[in-house]
Structure formats: C-alpha cells, structure tokens
Amino acid sequence: MTNPAAPIRPAAERWDAEDPGFWERGGRHVARRNLLLAALGGHVGTSVRSMWAVLVLFLPADHGPAFGPGGTSLLLVTPLAAGAVLRPVAERALGRLGGRDRTVVTTAALALPVLAAVYVLQRPGAPLWLLVAVAATAGAGDAAAASSSGAAAFFPRRAQDRAGAVATAAADLGVAVVQTAGVVATVTAGGSSSFVWIAAVHVPLVALAAGVAALRMDNLPVARGAAVRGPRGALRDPHVWGLSLLTLATAGSFTGYGLAFGLVLRGGFGSSATAALACALLATVLGAAARPFGGLLAGLCGGARVTLVSLVGMAAGTVVLAAAAARGAVGVFAAASTAVIVLAGLGAGAVGVLVPAVFAARAGASILAGRDAATAFATARGRSAGVTRVAGPGGAGVALSATLLSPLPALWGLLALYVACAVLTCTTYARRGPARSRGARRPAPYGLR
DSSP: OOOTTSOSOSSGGGOOTTOHHHIIIIIHHHHHHHHHHHHHHHHHHHHHHTHHHHHHHHOOTTTTGGGHHHHHHHHHHHHHHHHHHHHHHHHHHTTTSOHHHHHHHHHHTTHHHHHHHHHHHTSTTOOHHHHHHHHHHTTHHHHHHHHGGGGGGGSOHHHHHHHHHHHHHHHHHHHHHHHHHHHHIIIIIOSTTTTHHHHHTHHHHHHHHHHHHHHHOOOOOOOOHHHHHTTTTGGGOHHHHHHHHHHIIIIIHHHHHHHHHHHHHHHHHOOOHHHHHHHHHHHHHHHHHHHHHHHHHHHHHOHHHHHHHHHHHHHHHHHHHHHHHHHTOHHHHHHHHHHHHHHHHHHHHHHHHHHHHHHHHHHHHHHHTTOOHHHHHHHHHHHHHHHHTTHHHHHHHHHHHHHTSOHHHHHHHHHHHHHHHHHHIIIIISOOOOOSSTTOOOOOGGGOO
16 A cells, blocks of 8 residues: 555555554545545535435426425435445444545445436336435435544544544535536526436545545454444443433534425425525534534533533424414524534534543453453444434434424424433533532543543
8 A cells, every 4th residue: 555645665564544654644645535535435425415406396296295295305314324324334344445445436436326316317207106216315425424534543642533523524525526526507507408417416526536536445354343243232321321312402403404394395385495495504514524523612611511502402492483483483493493403513523533432441440440442442333323313313313203203292202302311411411520628529421521
C-alpha cells in the first residue's frame, strides 16, 4: 500500500497513527485524504437512500398519488427499513475488506438502485409492488454511509471521534443534496418527466465516488475483535438498551422527521411540492449542521447534559407541533418542525459522544478488575457500534408514524418517547452522586460530566 504522499510503509500493517513522527511525516495527509474520500462515498450513499423521500413528492397521478397515503408512505419508509436490514448483513459480508475495498464495493453497489429508479420512473403506470421493490434497493445507501465512518481508524485515538463526526456530517448532507436536486429539476427541467432527473443525477456521482475511492484510498488491517466479541452479552447489558433508546429518539427522529417533513406539508397541509421541499431542505441543512455542533458541545459540557437539553426541547417542540396540527397552522407547524429537526440533530451529535464514553468507561473498570484490555475495549467498540444501528429502524418508525398515522396520535406517541428518554438521561447518565465529604460531590457515573 505504498503511496507517494504517505510515509515510507511497504505494508499496511506498519501504519501507526499513534507515532508522532510517523504522523508528521505524512500520515496526517493520508488520513485526511482517506476520510475525505470515504465521506464522499457516505454522502452519495445517504443521498441515494433518501432519494425516494423526494421522488414521492413529484410522482404524477399514474405513479404515486394514485396509491393513496399508504402507498406513498410505503415508498418513503421502504429504503430506511431495507437499509436497516442490509447494513448488518453488509458489515458481516464485507468485514474482511479494508477501508478502500469496502468503500469501493458499497459505493459501486449504489449503481443498482439509481439505474433501477431511472428505468421504472420512465414507465408510467408501474405497479406499486415494482416501485416498492426498486425503492428497497436504495437501502444499499445505508451500507455505503456506514462504511464511511471506518476511515476514522486512520487517525490517532484522540482524533477518531472528530473524524467520525466529519464523516457523519458529510453523510447527513446527502439528504440536502437530493432535496436540492428535486428543486432544481422542477425549476429547470419542467414537464412531467422532470422528476426522473432526481434519480439520474446520481449516476455520475456514484461513478465519481467509486472511482476516486478505488484510485486514491488505502486499506488498513481489519480489526476483528469487535465484530466477534461485541455482541456477547449485549442483550443483557442495560446500557445497550438505554443508549439505543436515546439513539432512536435523537438520530432516529432526525432521519425520520427530515425525510417525512416535505410529505407531511404536502399531504397534510396542501403545500405545493416545491414549497414543501424547500422547507424540508432548510430544516435538513440546519439539522445536519447542528449534529457536529452537538458533538462539540458534548465534549465541552458533557454528552448527558446536551442530550437532556435537546430532548426537553424536542418534547416542547412536539407540543407546539400538536397544537399547530390541530389548528391547521401551517406556518407554525413548519417552524416547529424545523426546530425539532435541529434539536434532534444536536441530540444525535451528543449521543454519538455519550455512547462510546459509557462503554469506554465500563471497559476501563473491567481492566482495573483484571480483565484483558484488548478484550474489554473490543467489547466496548462492538457494543457502541451495535447501539448506533438503531438509527435506521428508528428513522423508519418516525417517518411512518408521521406520514401514515394521523398527526396527533403520532405526535403524542413521540412526545411520550422524548419524555421517557429525558427521564432516563437525567436519572442514569446526568445525575450527580451523593456527597462524599463536606461540600464535595461524587462525579456523575462514567465521568460524563
């Protein structure tokens, strides 16, 4: 894996980002290049996965609306649900591949959902089952987005969280890109077939992302410990369940609200497709920007504190959403939805810091108790990765409840979820212990404050 821009390293096994001399001789540049190219693949993957959330807004009568709200909701949710199923399968199937090979495979696989969408959208009167089958292939974008976070392994441990946040932020902006493509296609192309360009624009993007990954990325040795040891005992660990619930409430809401926002405005309030998409685009960009900011705040103030603030804000915003939906106040509903999406992004960034902090602290306690360090940290990494996988199914659930159910029951259900998660965060991860001595308090569990 010799590269002219890299330090002298005839084999990938010699990569050592923890060595300051190695890092300064060129390792930093190689790591940044791999992160940038992996983030591009994740960005395109998220855009492909989110493609149908935009297409359902523009499908003519002989495609989408003829199927009713249930059909359009199914087309919206299917890529998210399929991605939640495909992601762990892809992780197992591609687990032995290095970063470059995995990025190339997952990114090149996006050609199937893109070309299939272009084909079926040019055939008016296509049955619902065929559209759903094509939408399901877009779940491959979830695997591509997940593989981008692996580039953080090129960085020293102290910088891996920031590198992962950059990859996640780039992936989140993929939703904004496909929404922008929808607006541009409507304004410039015009005509009944303009929506086909929303899918067609991804063809060169997929080719570019896969091509540059194959030419300019590098492979690293595959860490096998986490994949093997991580799941053991995970279902018996209460923190896996608790942190999964927090991930569902924050990252799941960010994904679900962001994708369903435009469809709710159009179907529930009669907004035009372009206006609904413009509102959704603004909310998505702001929410994507809030996610890394939430991680930064979590590093300064504590992940539990920022998570709690975001959950309380989301609960208050949901009450406003319910009142606006009951009165048909579209302006208030749009503003409150934007605020909830931004707060969900903020909370998702904070939970992204909270999850590894909890399991790393538990690994440290295990090491002090005499357990092997490699085993303890491999288990921590595996369980952290397992917790983050609930964002896909959580987003599908939020999107389905927002588009298929009537607004008020869905919103009250989400409000109950946010309140429960706020109580969990306050009592488990953000509480202070009893005073150990006069005027002193024991630090919160896991050193999270």
